[in-house]
Amino acid sequence: MAILEVKNIRKSFGNIEVLKGIDFSLEEGQVLSIIGSSGSGKTTLLRCLNFLETPDAGEIIVKGETLFNSADPTTKSESQIRQKRLHFGLVFQSFNLFPQYTALENVLLAPKLTGKNNLEGRAKELFEQIGLADRMNNYPHQLSGGQQQRVAIARALILQPDILCFDEPTSALDPELTGEVLKVIRKLSESNMTMIIVTHEMEFARDVASHVIFMDGGEICEQGEPKELFANPKKERTRQFLAHY
Amino acid sequence: MELILRQLPIVINALNEGFVQTLKLFSITLLGAFPLGLLIAFGSLSRIRLISFVTKFIIWIIRGTPLMIQLLIVYYFPGLVLHKPIWGGGESGRFLAASIAFIINYSCYFSEIYRGGIQSVPVGQQEAGLVLGMTKWQIFTHVTLLQMIKRIVPPISNEIITLVKDTALARIIALQEVIWAGQAFMKGSHGISGAIWPLFFTAFYYLVFNGIVTVMLAWFERKLDYFR
Ligand SMILES: Nc1ncnc2c1ncn2[C@@H]1O[C@H](COP(=O)(O)OP(=O)(O)OP(=O)(O)O)[C@@H](O)[C@H]1O
Ligand SMILES: [Mg+2]
Numbered sequence: 001m002a003i004l005e006v007k008n009i010r011k012s013f014g015n016i017e018v019l020k021g022i023d024f025s026l027e028e029g030q031v032l033s034i035i036g037s038s039g040s041g042k043t044t045l046l047r048c049l050n051f052l053e054t055p056d057a058g059e060i061i062v063k064g065e066t067l068f069n070s071a072d073p074t075t076k077s078e079s080q081i082r083q084k085r086l087h088f089g090l091v092f093q094s095f096n097l098f099p100q101y102t103a104l105e106n107v108l109l110a111p112k113l114t115g116k117n118n119l120e121g122r123a124k125e126l127f128e129q130i131g132l133a134d135r136m137n138n139y140p141h142q143l144s145g146g147q148q149q150r151v152a153i154a155r156a157l158i159l160q161p162d163i164l165c166f167d168e169p170t171s172a173l174d175p176e177l178t179g180e181v182l183k184v185i186r187k188l189s190e191s192n193m194t195m196i197i198v199t200h201e202m203e204f205a206r207d208v209a210s211h212v213i214f215m216d217g218g219e220i221c222e223q224g225e226p227k228e229l230f231a232n233p234k235k236e237r238t239r240q241f242l243a244h245y
Numbered sequence: 246m247e248l249i250l251r252q253l254p255i256v257i258n259a260l261n262e263g264f265v266q267t268l269k270l271f272s273i274t275l276l277g278a279f280p281l282g283l284l285i286a287f288g289s290l291s292r293i294r295l296i297s298f299v300t301k302f303i304i305w306i307i308r309g310t311p312l313m314i315q316l317l318i319v320y321y322f323p324g325l326v327l328h329k330p331i332w333g334g335g336e337s338g339r340f341l342a343a344s345i346a347f348i349i350n351y352s353c354y355f356s357e358i359y360r361g362g363i364q365s366v367p368v369g370q371q372e373a374g375l376v377l378g379m380t381k382w383q384i385f386t387h388v389t390l391l392q393m394i395k396r397i398v399p400p401i402s403n404e405i406i407t408l409v410k411d412t413a414l415a416r417i418i419a420l421q422e423v424i425w426a427g428q429a430f431m432k433g434s435h436g437i438s439g440a441i442w443p444l445f446f447t448a449f450y451y452l453v454f455n456g457i458v459t460v461m462l463a464w465f466e467r468k469l470d471y472f473r
Contacts, residue, residue, distance in 0.1 A: 050376050051375075052372055052375065052376065082378055082380065083378075085375070085376065085378060086378045088376075089376070090376045092369060092372070092373065094367075094369055096367075096369040096370060096372065096373035097373075098370065098373070098388050099392065099472045099473055100391045100392060100395075100471075100472045109377075109387065110374075110377035110378060110379055113379055113383050113387065114378055114379070139471065139472050139473075140472075140473075141472065141473040155377070156376075156377075159377065159378065
């Protein structure tokens with residue numbers, strides 16, 4: 001059974017339709033890469049999955065449980081959403097670490113507030129995993145962008161989401177810092193973490209993803225195996241887009 | 246000069262007494278206006294149009310008129326309408342009326358500073374909190390609040406230093422604060438009359454107190470230097 005099913009997600013801002021009916025599904029342990037030109041709706045799609053935007057139509061189903069159904073208003077209440085969004089984690093392009101807390105406190109804040117204590121040990125393991133065991137007690141402004149992004153990944157992981165989403169995790173980084181972040185994501189894929197990665201790093205998408213979706217104008221234009229899609233795009237739009245890389 | 250030296254202990258005593266009243270008004274205004282200002286800031290940020298409109302209207306009135314007039318209105322208006330004084334005649338009644346006028350006035354000024362502070366925290370902070378499953382209130386108290394405080398310390402410091410001097414306005418309803426006590430020596434008080442120097446001398450109180458306040462605020466600002 002699919003871990004995630006997305007059905008006919010639609011979203012408009014004012015009278016601009018940004019998502020025009022998105023359907024896809026994801027198996028456990030799969031890594032989905034979403035590519036597409038600027039303004040095609042990739043961020044909006046991730047924000048819908050994480051309940052930062054409410055879709056106008058559609059369904060989001062995780063492990064058979066309907067988290068969102070536009071036809072069922074009970075799935076839209078705030079307290080419900082707070083529980084349900086924890087199926088997803090989101091790593092932002094701009095990290096969004098909390099500046100007044102150390103890296104370790106950033107990772108532990110949400111679990112503490114939601115009553116999950118005694119995660120210090122787990123947090124330290126995560127810092128080992130992201131290669132920042134010696135920087136746990138630094139404040140965000142004392143860390144490089146790449147280090148901050150790795151902390152943001154740990155902060156998402158400690159809540160054990162079923163699906164971890166990344167919105168261009170390396171776009172705000174200097175080129176020499178992207179590698180360390182991509183390495184962490186690559187390791188996660190090897191440990192069978194289910195992930196959705198919006199990225200402009202085509203090479204990385206080809207290597208790490210098990211499935212690629214090319215979005216264009218709010219729709220899925222083409223999808224498939226990364227090697228196939230990158231080597232033999234079927235649609236003209238995909239070809240044009242890939243020609244830029 | 247000899248005369249002044251003889252008058253000095255008496256004057257200092259009286260001015261000290263007046264300054265206690267000044268300090269009380271200063272403290273109670275801060276104590277009241279800090280939280281009330283936050284409430285008003287939430288009001289002006291409310292997504293419910295009516296609430297934000299009414300709040301902004303009130304802020305406009307309060308910031309658009311002199312505090313001195315507000316003091317007079319709070320002190321005299323209820324009596325004119327109800328035909329009996331509600332504050333009682335004495336010093337405690339005047340203090341209560343002055344406190345209310347000052348708290349209302351200063352919370353409106355604070356609220357605008359708070360609003361700017363809240364709005365200057367990037368939305369990404371709130372979104373990060375939401376995605377991590379925090380409630381809006383948890384996000385405000387554990388994420389936004391301290392970042393907001395850090396940003397508003399300089400403008401709030403300005404207001405606090407202005408407040409120290411604004412307390413003198415309470416003299417208009419005869420609150421016996423330090424300037425009132427100094428002025429009393431002109432007409433006659435504690436056996437001294439026709440002396441104007443005690444009034445000038447009150448400036449020294451404000452100066453010293455503002456010095457202390459400035460040092461404390463700078464210390465607080467430095468305390469928040471540990472993050473950006
Ligand atoms: N809150 C909003 N209000 C109005 N329009 C919005 C809002 N958010 C996004 N849009 C619009 O929706 C469209 C899709 O935006 P989105 O951010 O999802 O694109 P994207 O694929 O992530 O682009 P990029 O590669 O530049 O990040 C854009 O035209 C954008 O201007
Ligand atoms: Mg985007």
